[in-house]
Amino acid sequence: MNYKQLQTPSRTIMTPGPVEVDPRVLQAMSTPILGQFDPAFTNIMNEVMEMLRELFQTKNKWAFPIDGTSRSGNEALLASVIEPGDKVLVPIFGRFGHLLVEICERYGAEVYTLKTEWGSVFEQQVIIDKMKEVQPKIVAVVHGETSTGCMQGLDILGKACREQDVLLIVDAVASIGGVNIPVDEWYIDGIIGGTQKCLSVPAGMAPITYNDRVESVIQGRKKVEYGIATEEEFGSKRANMIRSNYFDIAMIQDYWGPRRLNHHTEATSMIYALREGLRLVLEEGLEERFARHSYHEAALMKGLEAMGLTIYGDPACKLTPVTCVVIPDGVDGEKVRKLMLEQFGVEIASSFGPLQEKIWRIGTMGYSCRKENILKVLQALEAALIRNGFEPKRGEGVQAALDYYDVPSYVLIKEA
């Protein structure tokens, strides 16, 4: 068979990830590669660690990506701290809470859950009370739940975990780089970010950071591979070894640390991409970036409501970079999405499980989170609705967004 040169259609990607990649990141990926132990490359690895510390607002020693898509970061952190029989408490308020449960169960944890209706989150005190009752080793919780567009408050949970000597592990895949997550200030012990969402880097890496409390658990389970171990390490501790080799953070540390002990071969071009993505975040500034995400989120919501649509979920816990919209009665949500994609090249997302065919999800993340995209998605959605049997307030959506954009952004950002 004859395979043609890669050619992709032009797209405006307004899903909750993957989103459009910043052109500077795309460029960085076409840089020729370096060998994995070339000092020019290990310097880049060190720079990425430094920049990740800034992104996560932490003084943690360890901050590096796991070489896999976002959930590989969740699995690496959980696999490295969970020993069979450990109690883990997971508050569930959407699909990705279930994923955390799933991972914990597979690694032999005794999992306790808290559940709340999709579209809402937990009062932190409810989690704290349950934690005191269960006395788990770990609380694992999603911060930004993309399946429902909800964001769990975390500002007092971490301190309570610390007081009870419980590890707090946070899935911030959808929120990192788009909303404020001061890791140290919130006493988060381990956290996982995503690349293909608010960082606007392609999927394929999962940046994590963790503190010395997590590290001490991990070091207690350390094992060095036969093929590269020194005499003393050969046949080292193994009874409680981490069950995955690929996700064994004790070994990955030795690769990212000064010993540079080979574990895998770092994904060179993806590291270039992550470095450029982080550089863009730091150039923009964290506060400015969070403000930009809120700014365009507001424009989108004003537009959707003016059109006559309903935002899904409790507004008090809305996740800034993901706006969920109730699919109007009688409208086939998939037909609307298809028309938007095929005729306008604009992509929005559906949802999962109980919310499938009930809501659309519109992302305002990273490089995709900009004025022209907000206006495009409102226009394409209006046209697709009209052709699928729903009568919106014609023209009002875009006019509401334009009215909003008429006010200088620094005024709005100050007010927010």
Add this chain to the structure above:
Amino acid sequence: MNYKQLQTPSRTIMTPGPVEVDPRVLQAMSTPILGQFDPAFTNIMNEVMEMLRELFQTKNKWAFPIDGTSRSGNEALLASVIEPGDKVLVPIFGRFGHLLVEICERYGAEVYTLKTEWGSVFEQQVIIDKMKEVQPKIVAVVHGETSTGCMQGLDILGKACREQDVLLIVDAVASIGGVNIPVDEWYIDGIIGGTQKCLSVPAGMAPITYNDRVESVIQGRKKVEYGIATEEEFGSKRANMIRSNYFDIAMIQDYWGPRRLNHHTEATSMIYALREGLRLVLEEGLEERFARHSYHEAALMKGLEAMGLTIYGDPACKLTPVTCVVIPDGVDGEKVRKLMLEQFGVEIASSFGPLQEKIWRIGTMGYSCRKENILKVLQALEAALIRNGFEPKRGEGVQAALDYYDVPSYVLIKEA
């Protein structure tokens, strides 16, 4: 801190991976991304599957990459077939045999090993006899052992495994795309390839393929995630579930198959890279590509020997794309490597464990496997040896390679 724009020094990478990435692959990675369920993207996924079948010379239904570096492919296949207590036989002839043992142990297998001196491989009958004695569920074996530069014969092992109803899983990370591996003809049940070696694609993906014998084991352990399961699937079989979520091939299949059930978000830019890398392989032709690898390997070996150096390992089992060289007595191998890198921008590798400081490893893989690179590595090595106390036959290495290259390549390839 102020981070500068990414800028990398020019390098001639002659290690056994990662090697230089083909410029067309670098270009493909700078293509804007598509959403993961965009038909334009799922078509690309399907094309990659087709091309991988050609690479692996198989009619298998399943052929796709695991989103992680090479060892993630080993772990995914092994984790998906090994249930705790399963017997696995691993013949070890270098570091990566130990890695297979390590992964199997972590997933609860009862591992039996065969060992031979590093630098040699096994008569296949020895493995077959041991298999008959142990009666394992799986034989897991490395094909191209980069740590020693040796290649294990596999042409009769698979048939013997099939007759005993044993699964044969092969690590072909270092050899795929560089030497002939007819997967179906050799009765290989599951196999893992690497991207950053003979395919000249960056590290970060591990293409695998497996047949229906492997699939039936995997399907017997299937579990669908809570957050996306249908009513009937909810709470489906779990007693013998695969221990890793990320490496659960039963679920990954549903993402690559017609159901397109979300597992992870495919690593978009890496898929673009892999697609272009595979397109280059198929344009060149498998036979022609294997011949090219042998052709330049011969030039390198002639040059090294003419210089007065000794090739390490049993020549009968030499791995075509990796040439190991004995570090002469009294020479500091790391100083030689450092000088080559710093003064000439040429990178060669050291080795692991018992071979550390004993041999250098020179790769002739993929895009790096070309005449100008062979000549450069010989020149840089000669100069570095002279400055580090070893007196080579000055000029002879490059002259021997040039003599070889003077004969038209089609004559040499025909003779081979």
